[in-house]
Amino acid sequence: MTPAAGLRQVAVLGATGSIGASALDVIARYPQRMRASVLAAGSNTGALLALCAAHRPDHAVIADPAGLAPLRDGLRAAGLATRAHAGDEALEALVAGPACDTVVAAIVGAAGLGSTLAAARAGKRLLLANKESLVLAGELVIAAARASGAEIVPIDSEHSAVFQCLRSCRAEGVRRLVLTASGGPFRGWDSARLATVTPAQAVAHPKWSMGPKISVDSATLMNKGLEVIEAHHLFGLAGDRIDVLVHPQSLVHALVEYVDGSTLAQLGLPDMRTALAVGLGWPERIDSGVAGLDLLAEGRLEFEAPDLAAFPCLRLAREALVAGGTAPAVLNAANEEAVSAFLQGRIGFLGIPALVEDTLAALPAAPAGSLEALLAADAEARRFARQHLPPMPSAGIRTA
Incomplete structure (x- = not known):
């Protein structure tokens, strides 16, 4: 498909999450100025199909390869011309290519780093909600944006507020x-x-x-x-x-x-649509739907x-x-593992900072001059954290 001329073409990554919903709400208010050209989600194929029916993007990406066939079949059954894709490589290629000029980076966690970097390297307007990308590889992302001329507009409410106060x-x-x-x-x-x-x-x-x-x-x-x-x-x-x-x-x-x-x-x-409207309209101010x-x-x-x-x-x-160095990457990885374990009932609430602190102590900061070094630190921190978690809780046996 060829993007419509004159419209801002927006890729919404993490489209089925709360930030994705807010972004799509703002985009839908300006059909003459912008459209969602790419929608990406993790594993919820049904929710992604519903969004495709509502917004009719050119491309839809499901992170889980197992969702590709259901996504493709669902799009065909709905009579939609949206093309189905799966996996990180497909998403990064779309983000870097002509399918979009603006990227809402709202994938949660370190999983969003690849697409964020791809958008920065390709010189796109990057509406950044994926803070883990900067925690894990901030110097690399910022350097890539400077080299390509990419415009980063933060959409965390706090960083958007600073951006607005600074105006740059x-x-x-x-x-x-x-x-x-x-x-x-x-x-x-x-x-x-x-x-x-x-x-x-x-x-x-x-x-x-x-x-x-x-x-x-x-x-x-x-x-x-x-x-x-x-x-x-x-x-x-x-x-x-x-x-x-x-x-x-x-x-x-x-x-x-x-x-x-x-x-x-x-x-x-407290409504994310305000920060998203800043990112989508900047330097203009556009109505976000927020009072x-x-x-x-x-x-x-x-x-x-x-x-x-x-x-x-x-x-x-x-x-x-x-x-510095690899320490923020270790922090982020250990925290992701600890939060996951807490949500699964494997550790208590206070076990989250305890596991993060133990991981940081066990893996001292090393130089982080490349993405490979940072990803290696991320992987090592996850291994350490997982090895120091208690086993998964059993379902239990009911007794009379």
Whole structure:
């Protein structure tokens, strides 16, 4: 298929997730300006088919090769001309080729690195929600974007807020950045209470609608730690110039303090469509479908320091940033394995930071001059973490 002339052609990676849904909502509001040309999902073929019927992309990609035949058959049965693809190589080729000029990178975890790098190397406008790509290989992604002329517009709410306050990804005149955190569902809890947390409680975020992994990261404050590392790469500031404040209302998304004493803040309702509209329309402002902020109705804005004793993941992320090299890759890999184990019931909530800390201690930072070195560190960290997990829980035997 030949993309329609004059329309922004958008590849939505992670289309069946919450960020993908928000992106498609904004895209659908501007049929004369943009369209979803590529939709990609992990393994939910049915959900991807439903999105193809609604948005009629040129290409649909399922990460799991086992889903290719059902996807192809479903598209044919629906009378859609959308072409079916499967696997990382197919996705990276589409992202790098003429099928799109804009990429919404919303695949969760290290799995999103390949397509993010492909978009950066190909000079696309990259709407970046996959923070793990920058945690794992930030220097490589940023260097690729600079070499190709790719435009990175962050769409995490906090980094979008910084981007808007700076109006560009330059840090001249900036004294520090302040990222805000809601505090998650367990703000104010001590270690004794946190030891009782269940997966169902951890994924029930009080403010944001997110997938299980990101919700758990928010509950442990690892999400904020990853965002500190991401902000370091995006905006070129050292980690000691990037602060975090807990702000339970989730209305102030970030603040930028300048050397003259001025501080600019970006405020808005907690809805990802705002940041996505910034990325899709920049430098124009376009309607996102999100209502304006009524400060009188919202009432007070509160801020407090994060509790690093109860939530050590933020400390661990900062330590990995200072260590540099492969340490952030080890941090990210160990965290992904720990969160997966928690969601499976293999470890408790406090076992997440414990496993991450043990992995970082066992695998000291090494030079990270190539993608191969980073991927090797990622694999080694996953092996270590898995070897130090308890066995899968049995289904149990019912007795009379």
